[in-house]
Amino acid sequence: MGFLSDALSRIKPSATIVITQKARDLKAQGRDVISLSVGEPDFDTPDNIKEAAIAAIRRGETKYTPVSGIVPLREAIARKFKRENGLDYKPSQTIVSTGGKQVIYNALLATLNPGDEVIIPTPYWVSYPEMVGLCGGKAVFVDTTMEHNFKLQPEPLERAITPKTKWIILNSPSNPTGAAYTREEMKAITDVLMRHPHVWVLTDDMYEHLTYGDFEFVTPAQVEPGLYDRTLTMNGVSKAYAMTGWRIGYAAGPDQLIKAMDFVQGQQTSGAASISQWAAVEALDGPQDHLPRFKKAFEERRDLVVSMLNQAKYLKCPMPEGAFYVYPSCAEAMGKTTPSGKVLRTDEDFVSELLEAEGVAAVHGSAFGLGPNFRISYATSNAALEDACNRIQRFCGSLR
Numbered sequence: 001m002g003f004l005s006d007a008l009s010r011i012k013p014s015a016t017i018v019i020t021q022k023a024r025d026l027k028a029q030g031r032d033v034i035s036l037s038v039g040e041p042d043f044d045t046p047d048n049i050k051e052a053a054i055a056a057i058r059r060g061e062t063k064y065t066p067v068s069g070i071v072p073l074r075e076a077i078a079r080k081f082k083r084e085n086g087l088d089y090k091p092s093q094t095i096v097s098t099g100g101k102q103v104i105y106n107a108l109l110a111t112l113n114p115g116d117e118v119i120i121p122t123p124y125w126v127s128y129p130e131m132v133g134l135c136g137g138k139a140v141f142v143d144t145t146m147e148h149n150f151k152l153q154p155e156p157l158e159r160a161i162t163p164k165t166k167w168i169i170l171n172s173p174s175n176p177t178g179a180a181y182t183r184e185e186m187k188a189i190t191d192v193l194m195r196h197p198h199v200w201v202l203t204d205d206m207y208e209h210l211t212y213g214d215f216e217f218v219t220p221a222q223v224e225p226g227l228y229d230r231t232l233t234m235n236g237v238s239k240a241y242a243m244t245g246w247r248i249g250y251a252a253g254p255d256q257l258i259k260a261m262d263f264v265q266g267q268q269t270s271g272a273a274s275i276s277q278w279a280a281v282e283a284l285d286g287p288q289d290h291l292p293r294f295k296k297a298f299e300e301r302r303d304l305v306v307s308m309l310n311q312a313k314y315l316k317c318p319m320p321e322g323a324f325y326v327y328p329s330c331a332e333a334m335g336k337t338t339p340s341g342k343v344l345r346t347d348e349d350f351v352s353e354l355l356e357a358e359g360v361a362a363v364h365g366s367a368f369g370l371g372p373n374f375r376i377s378y379a380t381s382n383a384a385l386e387d388a389c390n391r392i393q394r395f396c397g398s399l400r
């Protein structure tokens, strides 16, 4: 009898975490490394949010909280959905978890039976298939293409739906591509879903606030109110409020699902950290004036990175609408040889040779289920991005 569980054999380590660690190790050895692999804003949490946390500590808000979250936060979440998305939820229809990641976990754990299928458009956030697998479900991938800016098209979605489909996971703006659905694009998807009443929608809106230019964010239940009764709308404070370490995610959905998720969480982590919950109340209810500053900085960086990558030999980089990632294609570099004599056969070869030759850490597209591409996170300074893009141009220029 083996010591480790069969469930463990169903999951892969997170490629983004592996590469970020590799970059850290090289740095510790004295190498000049620029890491473009991390998925978190380089900004600090706004001061008003920090102050709210300090005040909560001083007030003694340091005890266990109700499993689904403190009432003031669940009320703030209900207000947020009404104000920003036009969605009506009672506070009792919301749940607070330890990061957006746990929200998704809870939903899948509470609903999946062996053999249940979950549709995941590729490229996807690395954790979705692993979470589905750990919960005993079967991930069903539907490819997107760069021609469609990595957005799911209605026909392939329709073909992927079977009687066993329980969920579809949507993520707009997307990690890893930054692609975000316009109202029309989202409507084309929700129209398909309306024809299949047994399919539930898990929408990961984590990057809602990070969209650029005049792009207008939409979420499925807002575009198609007919999906309200089978949609879990997930969001969190990690990205828009630079609070990745505070570990607060939340969601709203039908009563029965939220109760089931509460049940799961009650035997897992219980309530999220009390102090972080009070900080999240301030994040949602307090001033939002840091957002234009974050967005302006990210938009400038996006424009810089897309323009410089498109000047690199063999690379093609679409312009994404949001998040802080770009997902260039390195297809034309496949089969080329590096100065050290290595032939590039996969996008994983491309990123590992790039790290080796120029000290730039990016994540290969195959980790997100679609390549040959690679993901760059531009949540770092303009100077570092310019330096990194110059190095990428030099690396691509050196290929023969």
Ligand SMILES: Cc1ncc(COP(=O)(O)O)c(C=O)c1O
Pocket: 039, 098, 099, 100, 101, 102, 125, 171, 174, 175, 204, 206, 236, 237, 238, 244, 247, 248, 249
């Ligand atoms: C698409 C997406 N969803 C969810 C999460 C998880 O967020 P949290 O840090 O709140 O668990 C991330 C974090 O990288 C993400 O990129």
